[in-house]
Amino acid sequence: MNAFNRLKTYLDSQVLGQPALTEGILLALLANGHLLVEGPPGLAKTRAVNALAHGVEGSFHRIQFTPDLLPADLTGTDIYRPETGKFEFQSGPLFHHIILADEINRAPAKVQSALLEAMAEKQITVGRQSYKLPELFLVMATQNPLEQEGTYPLPEAQLDRFLLHLKVDYPDAATELAILKLTRGEALEQAAEQPERMTQADIFAARKAILQLHFAPSLEQYVVQLIMATRKAANYSPQLARWIAYGASPRATIALERCARAKAWLAGRDFVTPDDVQGVFHNVVRHRLLLTYEAEAEGISTDAVLDEILRLVPVA
Structure with missing residues (x-):
């Protein structure tokens, strides 16, 4: 419990004025689910998951979803090795513990379906072979509600795979001033002290405790x-x-x-x-x-x- 309290304090210190977002991240982590965050650009959605990656033991990867993305760009692919005459699987970015799927609705349906299998089954399939993903696997996807041109709405089946759907909005004036001071301090290399990283064993124990x-x-x-x-x-x-x-x-x-x-x-x-x-x-x-x-x-x-x-x- 203390480890989660320290993590929440750290997240709140890095993501000002968004208590629902930081709580939602912790709920998803505890409940072993995935998170869809919707809000205008610049509201610290990427910063929040970056802060989580600094506070939790494990690897982190950000994927920028674009219309030309291919499923293999997420899952990885089989690479032919001439020296051995065999194909060898090269894993993609989904094989990290914490994934930020930025602007997920900008990718076409077949890319979204590759992510769907990963979220639902905690595995990916390339050719005839399936590969297990890490036991700790959290996807935080973001989408921008303001721009709909060139987007592919998420199908209901994929939306249902998300544990939570959070909406974030602009901060008030006092919080905006605090954000200004925080970013100025970081520019002067006065970043907040990072907490001791929470171990994956702590997370799995907490999941059993709830x-x-x-x-x-x-x-x-x-x-x-x-x-x-x-x-x-x-x-x-x-x-x-x-x-x-x-x-x-x-x-x-x-x-x-x-x-x-x-x-x-x-x-x-x-x-x-x-x-x-x-x-x-x-x-x-x-x-x-x-x-x-x-x-x-x-x-x-x-x-x-x-x-x-x-x-x-x-x-x-």
């Missing part, structure tokens, strides 16, 4: 009912039924329970509360809902629909 937290049966029912409300919205409200075209999958139920556990563990508790579930609900479910054309025409956002579900579903 599964030992007390999760009341009534709270499990609450989690299930929240997800069921996205699928059978008519049981709760005719208006909700008009807004939701497709609800969340069972992966959402698993992710909601796991992230609520991680949030409670980070708060130093050995039990999970409804507040923990509600605190991660939007980030877990946001990218798993498909709204109707009617909802979009009325200007109803996914977050507004999720707010309505929290209002309608009683706490068990």
